[in-house]
Amino acid sequence: MRRISSFGRFSKAAARLAGGPSAFGAAVGVVVLWAATGPLFGFSDTWQLVINTSTTIVTFLMVFLIQHTQNRDTEALQIKLDELIRASTGAHNSLLDLEELEEEELDRIRDNYEMLAKRARDRRGAGREDTDVEDVSRAD
Numbered sequence: 202m203r204r205i206s207s208f209g210r211f212s213k214a215a216a217r218l219a220g221g222p223s224a225f226g227a228a229v230g231v232v233v234l235w236a237a238t239g240p241l242f243g244f245s246d247t248w249q250l251v252i253n254t255s256t257t258i259v260t261f262l263m264v265f266l267i268q269h270t271q272n273r274d275t276e277a278l279q280i281k282l283d284e285l286i287r288a289s290t291g292a293h294n295s296l297l298d299l300e301e302l303e304e305e306e307l308d309r310i311r312d313n314y315e316m317l318a319k320r321a322r323d324r325r326g327a328g329r330e331d332t333d334v335e336d337v338s339r340a341d
Contacts, residue, residue, distance in 0.1 A: 209273065216270040219263060231255075 205213070218224055235252045242248035279300055286292045299307065321331035 209269070212266040212269040213273070215263075215266045219266070 232252070235248075239248060279298075283297045286296055287294060296310075299310065302310075325331040
């Protein structure tokens with residue numbers, strides 16, 4: 202089993218810390234402190250530039266950290282879903298790893314599932330069971 206890289210550990214910890222109440226409180230504190238110093242600096246352009254530059258830099262860096270963490274979490278979730286599909290009797294193993302398909306193929310599969318859902322709602326509306334396992338390819 203592979204270990205999480207140091208950047209992975211760092212980004213996960215930073216994203217968790219940045220998403221907590223203490224980080225929000227610190228951000229509010231910085232803004233309040235900045236606003237309170239406005240009269241000392243005569244609300245100058247430099248005074249405004251400090252907060253603009255600071256927030257831009259923090260935002261720029263956080264985008265990468267959060268995106269890395271989100272990508273990793275999404276990948277882990279996809280693997281878990283793939284395992285549930287693989288282990289479920291009657292599930293269609295062709296649905297494993299769908300995130301790697303082209304948009305057109307995903308659209309075709311989604312259209313098939315929309316048709317299955319419509320058929321199930323129609324069956325339910327007619328007072329019949331809607332819990333059968335219909336083959337994905339029959340929805341064409």
